[in-house]
Each structure stands twice: as structure tokens, then as C-alpha cells.
Amino acid sequence: MKALFATAAVFVAISLCSSALAHVPSFPKDEPYAKARQALIKKGWKPVHAPEAGFVCQKGDPRCKGRPETVSCAGTGNANCIFRWKRKDVVIDVNTVGETEPVITDVACHSGCS
Secondary structure, three states: OHHHHHHHHHHHHHHHHHHHHOOOOOOOOOOEHHHHHHHHHHOOOEEOOOOOHHHHOOOOOOOOOOOOOEEEEOOOOOOOEEEEEEEOOEEEEEEEEOOOOOEEEEEEEEEOOO
């Protein structure tokens, strides 16, 4: 009987995780952010205007230009950036690397996925 309950608990946990992950879009590794950005807009995702982005993006930084969803961009190293998107109650962060043509490294739930 304990094994049955344990199996049921695992199934419920997997189901909950799967339904949460269903809200988070996925992209191929190294997908150009510009292409992914167009796909997000097409699928109903809206850029989250991050007022703090002005403090992390230097004037003229091409990674931030025309991307109000920019949350932060590193000034050195791999030029990592985080871009935030929202659809309904789900908010995601799209992480990229690359200064001139950023590519996606990860998409993670920021909030509302459970």
C-alpha cells in the first residue's frame, strides 16, 4: 500500500512540474535572440518593461536598444543579458550570451508557473 501511495505522489509531482513547464517556451540552443523575440511576440508574450534597465544598459548598448524587456546585461565577460516576458500570469526570463548577436542560453520561469 505504501508503494502505491509513493507511486501516486511521484506521479502528482511530475504532473505538477510538467504543467508548470508547459507555460515556459523552449528554443533550440544558441537560437538568436532576435528570432526568439519575434516568436515570443507572435505567441502572445509581451515584453515586461523593466524600469531598472536604464541603469544596467549603457547608452548605445546594442543589446538593449529597442528591447524594453531588458532586465540586465553584463558589461564584461560573455555579455550575458536577461530579458523578461509575460503572458497572462506567467513571467519568464530569457537568458542570452553574446554582445553583437545574442543567442539564448536558457529560458526560466520568473513567476506564475505553479
